[in-house]
Amino acid sequence: MDKIKTFLRRNPLLFDTFYNRIKPKSEPVLFIRPSQWLMNFLEEEKMIQLDNEEMLVAKLCKLLMMAKDKRADRESRLSGIRVRPNFNYKLPPGFFLMKEMREWVRDWLELEYVSHYVDAPHLEQSSPEMEKRAVGVFP
Structure with missing residues (x-):
């Protein structure tokens, strides 16, 4: 019980404490409930996770592909969802891609x-796959 009281005293924003009776004629007992600050914090954390879910999944997939047993490859075969590394690109300020160009970039x-x-003699030098392979060499 002392550890709990110490924790509550050191972290006053996390929980609201109050005394209440369990039965009408009993002694008041200490109750705790999550504070509004904690509830707001947890809601903000959830929103941050939802906003960054796509990036987190991509980074986790890349991490799994580097794993010893290449579990991401196995998972993609089982689920049918292809896991692929993506290239991040940043356009200069004021530069916009036309719709056709955006489709080409997405493709x-x-x-x-x-x-x-990987040894890739089966790829033609002018193929889009070889172009992407060449771009992947540069940071």
Whole structure:
């Protein structure tokens, strides 16, 4: 009980404490409930997770693909959802892509990436896959 009281004293914003009776003629007992500050904090955390879910999934997939047993490859075969590394690109301020160009960029990003560590003699030098492979070498 002392550890709980110490924790509550050190973190006053997390919980609201109050005394109440369990039965009408009993002694008051200490109750705690999450504070409004904690509820707002948890809601904000949930919103941040939802806003960044796509990025988190992509980073987790990349991490899994680097794992020893390449579990992401196995998972993608089982689920049918292809896991692919994506290239991040940032346009200069004031630069906008036309609709046709955006579609081309999206299609290029969705191409299968062939790692530069893999032997790929089956790819033609002018193929889009080879172009993406060449771009993948540069940071």
